[in-house]
Structures are given as C-alpha cells and as structure tokens.
Amino acid sequence: MDKNKYNFFDKVTVYKENEIFLKIFENNNIKIEKIVSNGQISPQNFWYEQKENEFVMVLDGFAILEFEEKEVELVKGDSINIPAFVKHRVKYTSKKESTIWLAVFY
C-alpha cells in the first residue's frame, strides 16, 4: 500500500459468524491489521498471549478488553498498548454496530 491510501471504514462487512482480520500492511518490522467485530468475543478461558507487541485502537463501535488484573472499556478513539506476552482477551464487542479496530503488531 506504499503511497496508496486505504480507508479503514471501507468494506465493513457485518458478518455475524467470525471476526474479520484484514492485513493492510506488513514488512519485517510491523504488521497492520483492520479487524471488524460484530458481537464476537474471545472463547471462554481463551487468552491471546502473542510474542509481538500490539498497539490497538477502536475506530468505531465499543469493546471491552480483559487483562488478568483488569478490564478496559474502549470507545471510538481509545487506544491501548499491549506488550508482548501480556495475556488479554476480547470480553465484549457491541452487538448493535460493527466495532472497527486498527491493530499494529510490532
């Protein structure tokens, strides 16, 4: 996508079955994804615990991220940095609207 623009609000599909993960850009240092949630949550007792750091922002919608020691509610514009190997899961995403995430793995 170098020097070609991509709009994160384009092609937002309401897909009730699974979250949609769309790779927008990747090189050796970084991976940028658009994620669209429509009410999906992480499976019970499932935790993400990945080796990459992750910076994530909610561009639209509403979600709750769960960490081992706390929960964080994320509205439009909210961002959070999740260091590598920090356990987290998606506890809630809005059922009334699509939740659009920007995720930067680095």
Place this chain on the structure above:
Amino acid sequence: MDKNKYNFFDKVTVYKENEIFLKIFENNNIKIEKIVSNGQISPQNFWYEQKENEFVMVLDGFAILEFEEKEVELVKGDSINIPAFVKHRVKYTSKKESTIWLAVFY
C-alpha cells in the same frame, strides 16, 4: 501507556499557530504520535524525508499529502504508508475543522 488507554479525540486544541505533535507511546521499535493540524501546511519547498518509515491515518478532518510525483487526499479513515526517505509534505489541512492524525513511526 501500557494497558492504560488513551483517546485520540481527547484534548484536541484548536491552535492556529503551529501543528501540535503529541507523543503517545515510544519504545525501541516504534513511536506513535497524535498530530493535530488546524489549517497548517508544510513550508513552501520543505519536504519531510525522514529515516523512519511512517504509517499515518487521518482520524478526523481533511488533508492533502504531496509526494514528488503525486498528491493524495486523505479523509477520515484514510491511511497511507510512507517508506523511509520518501519525500513528502503536507500540502493542505482543513481550515474549518481540526485534522487529527495518528502517525506510527517504525
């Protein structure tokens, strides 16, 4: 900001004199900034040509980025990847509203 949220629409100051650059997060691999423009543009004949790659998204407002061979209009949700050392400048930012940028330097 690890595991503490930051909202990019918070504290958007309309400051006519200069663009505002706010560092949101930085480590050895990455730097994340919020930039707020209120009509400012790059000085004439000035080009950014930095050694970091930059992924940038317009979260609100309107801007035009100029490259040597083309111009790219950016509305809300538009993102673009600018490889290191690629010359670019801000040709225009909206005078009617604040333009809020997310910039990821990596």
